[in-house]
Amino acid sequence: MAYMTVDLAIQKDTIYRKWVSSKGGVYVSQSTTAPNKYLMVPHRDIIASEGLKLTLVNPAYMTRQVNELAKTEKIITGNITSLKPINPANNPDEWERKALEDFEKGEKEISGIDTASGSDIFRLIRPFVADKSCLKCHGSQGYKPGDIRGGIGSSINMQPFYAIERQIKISLFLTHGLIWILGIAGIAFSYNRLSAQNGKMRLSEHNARERMKESQNALRRFELLTSLAGDLLTMTDPQKFVKELCTRIMEQLDCQVFFNFLVDEKDVRLRLNAFAGITDEEARRIEWLEYGVAVCGCVARDGCRIVAGNILTVPDPRTELVKSYGIRAYACHPLQVSGGKVIGTLSFGTRTRDSFSDDDLSLMKAVADQVTGAMIRVQVQQLLQQKNNDLLAAQMHSSMKT
Known part of the structure; x- marks a missing residue:
């Protein structure tokens, strides 16, 4: 650089x-x-x-x-x-x-x-x-x-570059630390659960297959998170990358819809950055979203996760928008940096079931945290590039005045 x-x-x-x-x-x-x-x-x-x-x-x-x-x-x-x-x-x-x-x-x-x-x-x-x-x-x-x-x-x-390098290293350390903790927690959870169910597994072959399936899912999710962490380090196009990443996550979660909104600080509202599961025409209608409107607007405003189940049968003004897409269960997480500032939202929806499991929500939270870290890294790089451009512009302006 x-x-x-x-x-x-x-x-x-x-x-x-x-x-x-x-x-x-x-x-x-x-x-x-x-x-x-x-x-x-x-x-x-x-x-x-x-x-x-x-x-x-x-x-x-x-x-x-x-x-x-x-x-x-x-x-x-x-x-x-x-x-x-x-x-x-x-x-x-x-x-x-x-x-x-x-x-x-x-x-x-x-x-x-x-x-x-x-x-x-x-x-x-x-x-x-x-x-x-x-x-x-x-x-x-x-x-x-x-x-x-x-x-x-x-x-x-080189001091300004060293400072930026330290920030990036800290971000990478925290990201890898989170992956490690999630991996250990997932492995420990799977091991304890399998041990506790050992006696019941002898009584029912069906239960045994179910427990094995859960263990395999946990391992696949751990491997997926590890793979995503490496991809996040090379991300340069947030919109393209988030769509590719969330498409892979949707397959793991058995979801058919996702939305990624980013905060536009200039217009003080949310802009649709990436999506899947709805038509382009429907996406154009929600290209901009005000704070407090629908589920994502409320999450961005309050900085708190919202999980909604049985959407088709439970009245809620916040879920009317996603209900129109045939979504039955919906979870939205804030993309939140240190200090509580919200830079956007990441949400997943399903049309095939009425609720999410705790494991599903944990995976969504882990992905949201990884996306947040990647967005911050890209913003730091863009800020540095802008500063470089400003310096060059200032030099050119000074030379023209001279």
Whole structure:
């Protein structure tokens, strides 16, 4: 992630350097920018109409000023350097010097963690190849088009990335811990139940087959949860993944319907993220759901699970919506993060029976917890990407102002 961030920064620096170079430099007011004493070209300083004094800013001078501004703003830091700089301020440090020497041996890119400053700094540098536009300022140094003139690099402090990595590790630890606890609890439950029924199993072959079936179901559910945990770690598309995951869970639970709503904090209501068991036309009617409306709206509002049985015969305003789909039993769990905040709901419904067993509800709860953890991980990644985009936008805005 750090590599991607500094790589984008270098690409941005290279693009606006090429633009300025293609124009032969840009003139700016001397009231804001002092003339570059190392730029020895004709017409460096001119006087425009109305007596405005202007000075020519070449790509290297502009890049250096932008990088200095980035340092004061404490964002991604860029740098240009050379083994033969015109400006002594562009002399390489030890890390850059070794990279520049490696470029002369044919290396195309150097990156790594630099700890010389006392902090972990990720650095990336690439060779800067001279073209015809570069020779306006550097032709006197003997460069020809295609020569390695120096390097352009970027760096970023690793501490924010370490913090995000710690959060992800904690989330993974909690997820795996929950799976382990559920697995041990499931195995212990199955073992104790089979032991308690040992005497009755001798009396009825039918009862024996039923107990064995329960044990096999518990094991299958444990294996399913373990498999899902691994898949959750690679989830990038919440809508697609939740639909695939819940389709597998529906087969295990003998359910025909599921709904996944997510909280839209901007509109202060619920948005249908994924579903199965109803038509697309019916889904469009419930694409948005207000708090307190139907079962899912009440769960999102109150942060508490709702389990409804015998829906077709027991009047309840909350279940009228799912009753219209022919659902006989329905369970909805909140997707709840630490602190009690609800980010959505996950619910399952069946048209073939009037109630769920405790094992069914336990599996639903475990899946809801896993989905919550996966959603938080995706949100953290999206937040980090947005911050990176904001930083790049801020840099571009600053360069345009300059």
